[in-house]
C-alpha cells in the first residue's frame with residue numbers, strides 16, 4: 001500500500017484513502033476538488049460537512065429541496081444568493097453516496113474552504129489518545 005499525503009492534514013498515512021468530491025456551482029463556474037483523506041480527517045469532514053447534508057439516491061427523483069442554505073439554514077435573499085452544492089463520496093466498503101444542497105453566498109465566503117479544501121491538524125497533536 002503506497003503512502004500518500006492526506007488532502008486535509010497534508011501528512012502521509014497508511015491504508016486506503018476516503019474519497020470525497022465536493023463541488024459548488026457559482027454561475028457558469030464550478031469550484032470542485034478531489035479529496036483523498038485519511039480515516040481520521042474523513043471522520044472530521046463527516047462531522048463538519050457531511051452531517052449537514054441530505055443524502056439523495058436515484059429513488060429520490062423529484063425530492064423537494066427547501067430553498068435554504070445547508071450550512072447556516074439561511075433562506076434565499078436578494079443580498080444572499082444560494083448556490084448549488086454537490087458532494088459525492090465513497091465510504092470504504094459501501095456504495096457511492098451523493099448529496100445535493102445549496103449554500104448561501106455568506107457561508108460560501110466563510111466556510112467554502114472547509115467544504116472544498118478542508119485543513120485539519122495532523123494527528124499526534126493535543127488530543128492524541130485512543
Ligand SMILES: [Zn+2]
Pocket residue numbers: 006007008009010011037038039040041042
Ligand atoms: Zn488526514
Ligand SMILES: [Zn+2]
Pocket residue numbers: 069070071072073074103104105106107108
Ligand atoms: Zn448560509
